[in-house]
Amino acid sequence: MNNQKYALVLTGELLSGFNADSAWPKLATQFHMDNERLRSEALARAPLTIKESEDLPALKSMLSTIKNIGADAEIHAVEEGRNLFVLIDNIPRGPLPLAFVRQRIRRGVWSPTTRVAAVGSSDWRTLEPEALSATAPPPAPADMPAVDDADTVAAKIARVAGGIAGRLDQVRVLPPGAAIHAGFWRRTAAYLIDTLVLFVPAMILNFIPIIGLFFYLIGRWLYYALMESSAAQASIGKRAMGLIVTDGKGQRIGFGQATGRYFGGALSYILLYFGYMMAGWTARKQALHDLMADTCVVFDSVRPDQDLPRVRPPMPWYGWVVNCLLLAIVPISILAAIALPAYNDYVMRARISEAFTAVSDAKIEVAEAVVSGNACPEGQRSSSNPMVDSIRLGGTAPACIITLVFNGSATVPAAARDQAVEWQYSSDNGWACSSMIQPKYLPAACRP
Incomplete structure (x- = not known):
């Protein structure tokens, strides 16, 4: 079974074409940390290892994410016991795998006299020539390490690096909770x-x-x-x-x-x-x-x-106000949706019934003619009602007919404009009413 570990190293540098103002805040978001903290505790101490793992594909995925943001990072194999802190510009950097340090020195990025210390040691010294060989043993830590400022800082960097690595691994699904989720x-x-x-x-x-x-x-x-x-x-x-x-x-x-x-x-x-x-x-x-x-x-x-x-x-108090208005508006709207059409029908029916009084005189005239044995009155009769266009009399006794025609003006309810209502006299001194107007707008006596 292969237990080879690998280290993902954040170099603290930017890739070509990217700028610090956009890349570092994005990296801070990726690490789930404040931008200022990233700069002061991580970038100021870079390069440093942010993740060690045997899962190389996972590290490569993290590497790709970091590089897409615009930050430079590298993956190196970890040799057991060969993690080091490196003193650059009098600032301890790391922890770093020996392979990363070896590569930097070989490329001339760092001087061969650069001082290093094994993790857990405060023995700062130059890397031995044999350590540049991949098969060389790691530098031995001092038997009794002294605690100095450099070691304190190195320990702090180790904690920061561990914290960043933990954040990279962190997959915190939001749990249920009344203090978290809005109701x-x-x-x-x-x-x-x-x-x-x-x-x-x-x-x-x-x-x-x-x-x-x-x-x-x-x-x-x-x-x-x-x-x-x-x-x-x-x-x-x-x-x-x-x-x-x-x-x-x-x-x-x-x-x-x-x-x-x-x-x-x-x-x-x-x-x-x-x-x-x-x-x-x-x-x-x-x-x-x-x-x-x-x-x-x-x-x-x-x-x-x-x-x-x-x-x-x-x-907030205004939240309750808004919701209370909703509770009031919804039932009122429902009632209005039911009541308003019914009220409009009532008003329209009342106005149409009001026009029916215009035929009162004509009904008396017809009844007197039939009772006297005369023929049905004929012709048109006048009306002072502004909704009435004409009143016509005709028919054959005793079935005399009165026809009221509404005009088409805006004063007439829409359902009755240009429509007619007909009354037919019957021998029992009654009247039968009929019309093409919708029944709901007619008085009860005129409905089928």
């Missing part, structure tokens, strides 16, 4: 605030047929995807509620993941908002689109390089 109502308040933010541009774009809708849909997508993948990690509503969007490990998400999360919300619409309601009972308060995109909505105190919070922040 349903806080997320609802954030969503409503975002809706208010988008309301004004939506109204403006609504005046532009078709193209306006297209631009609104694109703008809404970019609003959420760009903001949630930005350094703020949150839309305006989420920031107001003290929330951020992360991946399942608490790290910042990219634009592609934010886009997937946004469009995943469409499925929740299709499911009548059921997907959104899942944020109320899933372990990590994830809605359906969060589960699809592997994202979490957490409090802004959750950071990958810090301990997880243990105390849940209270809901």
Whole structure:
């Protein structure tokens, strides 16, 4: 079984074409540490080993990630007992594998008189000539190492290197917890605030047929995807509620993941908002689109390089105000959706019935003619009602007919414009009413 160990060494240098202002902050994010700490405790002491492992493919993967960021790193085999600290510019660097030190001296990067000390030793001395041979034994540490400033610094560097290596191996999936993940109502308040933010541009774009809708849909997508993948990690509503969007490990998400999360919300619409309601009972308060995109909505105190919070922040007062308004608006909207059409029908029916009084005189005239044994009155009769276009009398006694025709003006309810209502006299001194107007707008006597 091959137990050969390898060391991933961060040289502290940049690859060609990259600049420090962008590369080092990205590397700090990769290591889950503060940028200033990376510079002061790691880069100031580089080169140094950041990871030792027998898993060479894993180290190569880390190497590729670091180089894609723009930082230089190398992999070297580790010879047992041959990890060294190197004194460069009077600053201890390392720990480093002997193979890395040997390579630097052979290339002339470091002088052959460069002083080194074995890990665990404070015996600083030049590397023996035989140590430049791959088969040479390691330098022996002093029997009784003295603790001096250099050794103290070297020990500190070892701890920093170990810390970075631990962070590279760290795969911390965010656990469930009320102090970590935002609940349903806080997320609802954030969503409503975002809706208010988008309301004004939506109204403006609504005046532009078709193209306006297209631009609104694109703008809404970019609003959420760009903001949630930005350094703020949150839309305006989420920031107001003290929330951020992360991946399942608490790290910042990219634009592609934010886009997937946004469009995943469409499925929740299709499911009548059921997907959104899942944020109320899933372990990590994830809605359906969060589960699809592997994202979490957490409090802004959750950071990958810090301990997880243990105390849940209270809901801001304005969050409760927004939610209470929602609780009031929804039932009112439902009642309005039911009551308003019924009220409109009632008003329209009342106005149509009001026009029916215009035929009162005509009904008396017809009844008197039939009772007297005369023929049915004929011709048109006038009306002072502004909704009536004409009243016509005719028919054959005793089945005399009165026809009222509404005019087409805006004063007439839409359902009755240019429509007619007909009354036919019967021998029992009654009237039968009929019309092509929808029955719900007619008085009960005129409905089929």
